[in-house]
Amino acid sequence: MEKYLYIALFAPLVGSMFAALFGARPKTTIAGLVPSILLLVSLMASSTLLVHILGGGEVVHVEMMTWMATGNLYIPFGFVVDQVSVTMMMVVTLVSTVVHFYAIGYMDHDKGFNRFFSWLSAFVFSMLILVMSDNFAGLFIGWEGVGLCSWGLIGFWYHKESATWAANEAFIMNRIADLGMLIGIFLVYWNTGTLQYAEAFAAMPALDIETLTWIGIFLFVGAMGKSAQFPLHTWLADAMEGPTPVSALIHAATMVTAGVYLVVRSNELYALIPNIGLFIASLGAFVAIFAATMALVNRDIKRVIAYSTLSQLGYMFAAAGLGAYWVALFHLMAHAFFKALLFLGAGNVMHAMHDELDPFKMGGLGKTMKGTMILMTLASVALAGIFPLAGFFSKDLILEVAFVDHHFIIYGVLLFTAGLTAFYSFRIIALIFHGEDRHTALGHHPHEAYTFMLWVMGPLAVLAVIAGALKGTYFEMVTAVLPGTEYHVHSAAAYWIMTIGTQLFVLLAIYFAYKKYMSRDIKIPDGTSAMENSFAYKLLKNQYYIPYFYEEFLVKPYRELSIVLWKQVDMKVVDATVDGIAGIVYGTGEKTRDMQSGNLSTMLKWMVAGTVAMLSLAVVFGLAVKYSDEIQAILSGLGV
């Protein structure tokens, strides 16, 4: 089985290297095809491992080589394929394979085609390291690796100012969070003496609760950055500057879920500190509704989907925080499928509309883009959680968890958010595909994407539909390592009322969205309507003024401070010192170069002066040696 582990892990790296060979060349299809096929190989290997684990096989644990061994510190490059990591591997390799093949079509006309595949495969490799590592150090390498690849891919169109800005924003936000994560890892090592998951978690129950709390907090800070939780969430919406396949893979399905994975992986730690768990759950519920409200009014389809991702991540954290780790992981998996599908559909729409993102300028696209419409509607239904699609099983489960654990506020918030989710999802569906053709007046001639792009989205669509049916098998598998608490509402009547009530609520939201946004009266908003001038709309439209707040109260003061430090400290102290030393050396040279006038007479004079100086020194030292006893007597007399 080790062989399959290595194949699954290293095939994307080989693909990335291969595409990198063509990095600076013009587009060659092979640079996209080879990494895609290698990812398919990786998917096959992961599936073999999944079958092995499902069949009750042993956990595959390998130690590839020693990485660091100094004193008491021993960190190997170790990889583990257990029930949790194999789930993540399946999600990562499956979605990446689909996205890779899709991107062959999507990036068809892009100059950076080869470079794109190199980055994308490198991302998959980093992500696999992240999920497969058997210790915190390896996790951190993967963590930074995906951060780097995310930076490269958000800023993929680096000639665009906004893209580079968004890339840097994402990178810097993550850097802030990674510091917290690093402190958490240091604390783990400091207190348990090891970074291996198994040993570290085994040693944790013996630690005092305060230490554990700090470890939990700092590790969660890292997770907050990567999973874009409040208050580090602003980068995710801006990250939509990247190409759409990137948004689908990195900013919906895989990388942003790394934070959830970390919490799930550290479940033994968080089980010891339920207060932090409750905080995580509350923050998750808050982010769920917070992001969903921003999605209600946004006029950029990719941003709406990004906020929806943020909101769903909130759900995952709510579940993980309440101790329902397997539920969180299940929603992570289901969400990866339908959200990637939704993003790829949005990519088709963008292509058809020549990168137009405002759904108000579309309308009626369903006539020309039937395939995309069906796939996106399917994904939205799954996201909204309608029976029997994936979202119903995973999201309703989270609601049940909150209900059964008597966290009724969290339950209420999440339930309300479910309605909002359905509303904003179908708001964009209705605006894009139904109603009047508002785009013809703007001179667009939409066309459907390549047929193969629709076909490769197929597997995701199938999974978005049937993922719920896998729940039982999945539960059997992961509860081997995760706490296998089952969540059942005690009375059957309450259960049915809850389920059917939720379904009705969601359906009502969908109906309302269709009714409101399919009507013929929809005009392209021009900022004059009463709604657009209301305070609530402005608040949501400006993302609660949080980016503005960051700009005004963090970025600008920091910039001022930097300028002061630059002008006062750097220029006047640091630079002045260095320049001073250089100036002395330079000045001495400038002054003494007169000696080298080339005039023999002058040079002879210097020579004589030098000789006299040396002779004098020789005489002084000679005398000093000769009379050393007397000199010492005099010096000791002076008390030296």
Add this chain to the structure above:
Amino acid sequence: MMEIGLNHYLVLSTILFSIGLVGVMRRKNLLLLFFATEILLNSVNIAFAAISHFYGDLTGQMFAFFVIAIAASEVAVGLGLLIVWHKRHGNIDLDTLSTMKG
């Protein structure tokens, strides 16, 4: 009448050396510079010979002979170069020899 001893020779040698040193520093004429170096070398020769006689050891006098021989060859080469320089530039002024400027 005072007997002439080692010190007198050494004083003479020092005086000659100083004269030579001043000549090396002050003279602008290349020919006179050679004269000055000859004075330097010969002042050293006097010191060698005197000290050799004082200790009754011939090594110093042998050294003086070597100095004379090498000084002679040095002057031969030097004068040769000097004549070539004079042919080319029409003077032997030290201040014009400044092509080795740094």
